[in-house]
Structures are given as structure tokens and as C-alpha cells.
Amino acid sequence: xxxxxxxxxxxxxxxxxxxxxxxxxxxxxxxxxxxxxxxxxxxxxxxxxxxxxxxxxxxxxxxxxxxxxxxxxxxxxxxxxxxxxxxxxxxxxxxxxxxxxxxxxxxxxxxxxxxxxx
Amino acid sequence: xxxxxxxxxxxxxxxxxxxxxxxxxxxxxxxxxxxxxxxxxxxxxxxxxxxxxxxxxxxxxxxxxxxxxxxxxxxxxxxxxxxxxxxxxxxxxxxxxxxxxxxxxxxxxxxx
Numbered sequence: 001x002x003x004x005x006x007x008x009x010x011x012x013x014x015x016x017x018x019x020x021x022x023x024x025x026x027x028x029x030x031x032x033x034x035x036x037x038x039x040x041x042x043x044x045x046x047x048x049x050x051x052x053x054x055x056x057x058x059x060x061x062x063x064x065x066x067x068x069x070x071x072x073x074x075x076x077x078x079x080x081x082x083x084x085x086x087x088x089x090x091x092x093x094x095x096x097x098x099x100x101x102x103x104x105x106x107x108x109x110x111x112x113x114x115x116x117x118x
Numbered sequence: 119x120x121x122x123x124x125x126x127x128x129x130x131x132x133x134x135x136x137x138x139x140x141x142x143x144x145x146x147x148x149x150x151x152x153x154x155x156x157x158x159x160x161x162x163x164x165x166x167x168x169x170x171x172x173x174x175x176x177x178x179x180x181x182x183x184x185x186x187x188x189x190x191x192x193x194x195x196x197x198x199x200x201x202x203x204x205x206x207x208x209x210x211x212x213x214x215x216x217x218x219x220x221x222x223x224x225x226x227x228x229x230x
Contacts (some may be wrong), residue, residue: 045221046225047220105152
């Protein structure tokens with residue numbers, strides 16, 4: 001079974017600064033996907049970024065980027081130029097690659113609450 | 119474009135009462151459908167998933183059940199609610215394997 005660990009329960013960052021959220025995972029799989037989801041106070045789950053394990057290049061989406069270290073099983077999220085709207089809970093998630101087309105299940109960490117200070 | 123609808127948004131039910139939460143997806147066919155629960159201080163726990171009509175897989179044995187009577191409809195039910203069933207329930211879908219899940223707005227269930 002896969003596990004996802006987010007050891008920091010809360011973080012705070014000044015607006016316009018950079019913050020890094022940590023995530024580690026444990027799996028025996030060699031092919032998988034990793035995701036970061038954002039849950040603002042509205043509680044809508046929003047996909048932030050996705051990383052395929054077979055890709056060495058770190059994924060980037062505008063101000064969001066990841067540092068994927070496959071050997072260390074680490075997947076951190078960096079938010080640059082933090083904005084007030086980035087205040088939310090952030091979840092790291094793992095998905096095992098499915099070759100049967102049957103299903104794609106996400107395993108989530110416990111999440112980290114990020115507060116952006118004005 | 120695809121959209122997911124989940125209702126109700128908020129629900130307060132007494133212990134021992136039945137439950138029915140509904141989720142529908144528009145704009146796609148034969149989606150994979152999921153029910154997750156988010157308890158306070160915890161991440162999301164997968165409860166059920168479905169890869170087709172009438173096909174339900176349970177991840178965690180508990181007081182809840184799920185059904186998929188139509189291709190794009192997923193229902194979470196209970197015959198008798200427990201206090202421990204309180205939480206935030208999220209429905210999600212994906213059209214393809216190895217693709218991100220897309221979530222509904224969730225239902226906040228309080229069992230009193």
C-alpha cells in the first residue's frame with residue numbers, strides 16, 4: 001500500500017515571497033503520478049500541478065513548481081510570488097499507474113494549511 | 119465541457135436516520151466515479167469507487183454504501199447514520215486512467 005506524508009501541519013508566508021511545502025511518499029511502484037491539490041476555504045478541491053514519475057523534469061504551472069526527487073521519494077511544492085488567494089489547505093496525492101484502464105485512485109496526505117500574510 | 123454536481127451542500131441529520139447524497143457528471147460518458155470523506159485534521163479517505171454502472175468497489179468497511187444506477191450518477195447512502203459519519207463528503211470523477219480526479223463542491227454532513 002502507498003502512503004503519503006505531509007509532516008508540516010501549518011505554514012505561513014508573507015505576500016510576494018516564496019514558500020515550499022514538503023511531501024514524502026512510500027511505494028514499491030516504479031510508475032506512478034503525483035499531484036498537489038489546493039482546498040481554499042470554499043472547500044473546492046482544485047488541481048494545482050501534476051508530475052509523472054517517469055519524467056525527470058520537474059513540472060511547472062505558472063507560479064507553482066515542484067521538486068521531484070524519485071530516489072528520495074520526495075515531492076515538494078514551491079509557490080513563488082505568494083498571493084493572498086493562495087491561502088488554502090494543500091494536499092499531496094499519489095496515484096499508481098493503471099494499465100487496465102479500470103480505475104485511478106488517489107491516496108492523499110493529511111494536508112498542510114498555508115496562510116499568506118498581507 | 120464536463121461538470122460535476124453534488125448535493126446537498128449541507129446536511130444535518132439525527133443519529134439513526136437514513137442518508138442519500140447524490141453526484142452527477144455532465145459532458146462525459148462512462149467516467150470513473152469516487153466518493154471520498156474528509157474528517158477534521160485528516161486527509162481525504164477513499165470510500166467507494168465505480169468504473170461502470172452497477173460496479174461498486176468499497177475501500178473501507180463501514181456504515182455506508184454506494185450505488186451507480188446510471189452511467190453518470192453516483193449515490194452514497196446509509197440506512198442508519200452514526201455520529202462518526204459526520205464529515206465532509208466529496209464526489210470525484212475522471213474520464214481516463216492515470217488522469218487527475220475532478221471534484222465536486224462537497225457535502226458537509228453533521229450527524230447530531
